[in-house]
Amino acid sequence: MTSPSIPGLRAEFGPAVERVLVSCGDTIVYVTRDRSHDVLAWLKDAPGHQFNYLTDVTAVEYRDSELPLEVVYQLRSLSRKADIRVKVALDKRAPLQVRSVVDLWRGADWLEREVYDLFGITFTGHPDLRRILMWETYAEGYPLRKDFPLRGHFSRAEQTRQALAANPEAHYSLEELSIAEAFDELPPDMRQRLARGERGYLK
Amino acid sequence: MSLRTVEMALATPGVDRDGNASRVPLGVGGYDEDFGAEHMLVNIGPQHPATHGVLRLVIELEGETVKRCIPHVGYLHSGFEKLGEYRHYNQIIPLTDRTDYLSPMANNVCLALAVEKLMALEVTERCEVLRVIACEMSRIISHLVWLGTTGIDLGAFTPFLWSFQERERIYNLQESWTGARLTTSLTRVGGMMADIPEGWEAGLRDFTRTFPDTLKEVDTMFTRNAIWIGRTQGVGALTADEAINYSLSGPMLRASGVDYDVRKDRPYLGYESYDFDVPIGEHGDIYDRYRIRLEEMWQSNRILEQALDRLQGLKGAPINVDDPRVILPPKSRAMSDMEAMIFHFKQVMEGVKPPAGEAYMGIENPKGELGYYFVSDGTAKPVRWRIRPPSFLNLASLPRMCEGALLSDVIAINASVDIVMGEVDR
Numbered sequence: 174m175t176s177p178s179i180p181g182l183r184a185e186f187g188p189a190v191e192r193v194l195v196s197c198g199d200t201i202v203y204v205t206r207d208r209s210h211d212v213l214a215w216l217k218d219a220p221g222h223q224f225n226y227l228t229d230v231t232a233v234e235y236r237d238s239e240l241p242l243e244v245v246y247q248l249r250s251l252s253r254k255a256d257i258r259v260k261v262a263l264d265k266r267a268p269l270q271v272r273s274v275v276d277l278w279r280g281a282d283w284l285e286r287e288v289y290d291l292f293g294i295t296f297t298g299h300p301d302l303r304r305i306l307m308w309e310t311y312a313e314g315y316p317l318r319k320d321f322p323l324r325g326h327f328s329r330a331e332q333t334r335q336a337l338a339a340n341p342e343a344h345y346s347l348e349e350l351s352i353a354e355a356f357d358e359l360p361p362d363m364r365q366r367l368a369r370g371e372r373g374y375l376k
Numbered sequence: 377m378s379l380r381t382v383e384m385a386l387a388t389p390g391v392d393r394d395g396n397a398s399r400v401p402l403g404v405g406g407y408d409e410d411f412g413a414e415h416m417l418v419n420i421g422p423q424h425p426a427t428h429g430v431l432r433l434v435i436e437l438e439g440e441t442v443k444r445c446i447p448h449v450g451y452l453h454s455g456f457e458k459l460g461e462y463r464h465y466n467q468i469i470p471l472t473d474r475t476d477y478l479s480p481m482a483n484n485v486c487l488a489l490a491v492e493k494l495m496a497l498e499v500t501e502r503c504e505v506l507r508v509i510a511c512e513m514s515r516i517i518s519h520l521v522w523l524g525t526t527g528i529d530l531g532a533f534t535p536f537l538w539s540f541q542e543r544e545r546i547y548n549l550q551e552s553w554t555g556a557r558l559t560t561s562l563t564r565v566g567g568m569m570a571d572i573p574e575g576w577e578a579g580l581r582d583f584t585r586t587f588p589d590t591l592k593e594v595d596t597m598f599t600r601n602a603i604w605i606g607r608t609q610g611v612g613a614l615t616a617d618e619a620i621n622y623s624l625s626g627p628m629l630r631a632s633g634v635d636y637d638v639r640k641d642r643p644y645l646g647y648e649s650y651d652f653d654v655p656i657g658e659h660g661d662i663y664d665r666y667r668i669r670l671e672e673m674w675q676s677n678r679i680l681e682q683a684l685d686r687l688q689g690l691k692g693a694p695i696n697v698d699d700p701r702v703i704l705p706p707k708s709r710a711m712s713d714m715e716a717m718i719f720h721f722k723q724v725m726e727g728v729k730p731p732a733g734e735a736y737m738g739i740e741n742p743k744g745e746l747g748y749y750f751v752s753d754g755t756a757k758p759v760r761w762r763i764r765p766p767s768f769l770n771l772a773s774l775p776r777m778c779e780g781a782l783l784s785d786v787i788a789i790n791a792s793v794d795i796v797m798g799e800v801d802r
Contacts, residue, residue, distance in 0.1 A: 197493050197735040227623050228738070229764045233751050236759060247736060251620065251634065254641050258736070280623025283772040306450040306801060316458055323462060
């Protein structure tokens with residue numbers, strides 16, 4: 174049984190709704206990348222739909238490298254006790270970009286940062302898109318991508334060398350230091366290193 | 377104390393620049409007109425007991441008021457989701473023990489339910505009752521840790537000892553059932569790792585009978601305690617709209633007045649047939665979160681009693697589904713029967729193979745809604761295993777709750793979120 178929201182969605186967005194399928198009782202809607210934000214905003218507020226709760230944002234990459242990456246939004250209507258899963262397929266040959274939904278749900282803030290961190294998908298319009306689980310200077314790539322080996326791209330020796338060379342002083346971001354006006358009080362050499370964007374690893 | 381007495385108490389006699397006698401505020405030599413105009417940066421953690429794990433907070437202070445709080449997470453990142461892509465479905469169960477390590481049995485149950493949803497399997501009645509017992513025992517021990525540590529954060533040491541004493545009793549039951557205190561790995565796809573041992577019900581029955589005494593003691597100690605009320609009421613409050621907008625779940629969401637409990641709204645394991653209430657808060661502050669967690673322990677105790685009654689009528693009933701694709705044959709048959717041996721071999725070497733498709737299964741964990749999202753391509757290892765971590769999403773609202781609070785309230789607010797860094801960082 175597909176979700177009762179599908180006819181309304183098709184009438185409102187027409188060809189932007191690419192595909193609808195059901196898996197294990199859950200309705201999945203594929204929408205185009207250009208209209209994803211509009212579709213999600215409509216689902217959130219349209220009377221009779223009101224998917225006001227964002228359960229989860231994540232991404233899926235399939236083992237078949239020809240298949241596109243998918244950004245997955247799990248939506249729920251708390252009042253109607255209904256769920257819907259919205260997916261946006263991203264062609265790997267084009268830049269991996271999709272509109273951020275932080276303006277609709279503040280809860281998407283960290284979820285989108287995590288998808289960016291682990292999959293390398295950019296959310297345009299996100300107020301603070303930086304790595305969250307990995308550290309900001311992490312240079313090995315995006316861990317949940319299928320071309321990322323389980324042990325990482327760098328050798329164990331290189332990983333150890335970088336960990337030992339890390340500079341604990343540089344664990345504050347420039348932004349954090351500037352808000353507290355503490356930046357000016359740092360020793361000049363550290364100020365220069367931070368200004369160069371050098372943050373705890375050897376070049 | 378009137379303003380005048382404060383001046384008297386905090387000032388010492390001194391001499392100003394012109395040699396006249398004056399009063400100098402105590403401890404502030406050469407009083408600076410600009411004092412307090414600059415913002416101060418305070419770093420808390422990652423090694424700090426009040427952050428409940430390896431959480432790091434960078435806090436911008438104006439005087440003692442928090443202007444901005446920037447949490448840094450990821451110090452305990454273990455890559456569980458990536459590891460899961462290299463394992464059979466049953467081999468993922470030990471990974472779930474280690475995410476929310478304060479309620480390992482509930483995580484095990486969620487994983488089994490997610491794979492069963494993917495395979496459209498229905499478990500036996502006895503298995504369902506045992507899983508309900510596992511979930512509710514987890515809820516009690518997780519809330520007890522929350523209660524004890526939050527009490528310590530706010531200066532009350534004794535309830536910590538009471539709650540850990542009760543928690544120990546559940547841990548002993550957990551140990552005699554699963555063989556482990558923490559890494560329980562209790563469930564399997566289609567059933568359970570083990571049935572409860574002989575006479576185990578009596579131990580749990582004893583617990584459910586005496587546990588309310590401890591709850592009453594905690595209630596007497598905290599609920600109308602002036603210090604507790606002063607530190608918690610009106611602190612870190614979120615409105616219902618904000619709580620929904622931040623995707624909060626569990627006690628955090630319900631404290632803000634949103635009536636949403638996965639057990640009631642999308643029942644699993646037959647929760648609709650148990651008689652229990654879901655407490656709803658009103659103000660969304662730390663005090664309401666405390667009241668809700670306390671009440672949830674009472675309700676969990678009620679559910680445990682009902683489940684024990686049901687278990688009596690299911691003596692000797694099977695705990696595993698009768699399906700050789702997912703359940704190992706008994707060892708004695710595998711050693712004597714050719715067909716059973718083949719199933720045993722295929723099960724161990726190849727693993728459970730759900731059909732291609734995807735499933736999201738959310739359950740009401742102590743911290744909130746825990747969801748496991750599996751994408752399968754028909755092989756024995758998932759294409760994607762996503763954990764929807766309740767503590768991660770609840771913690772994301774911390775900067776909002778800390779805005780304008782005092783530095784000492786940050787500790788209380790952070791404690792009220794009930795985070796487990798193993799789950800936040802995964």
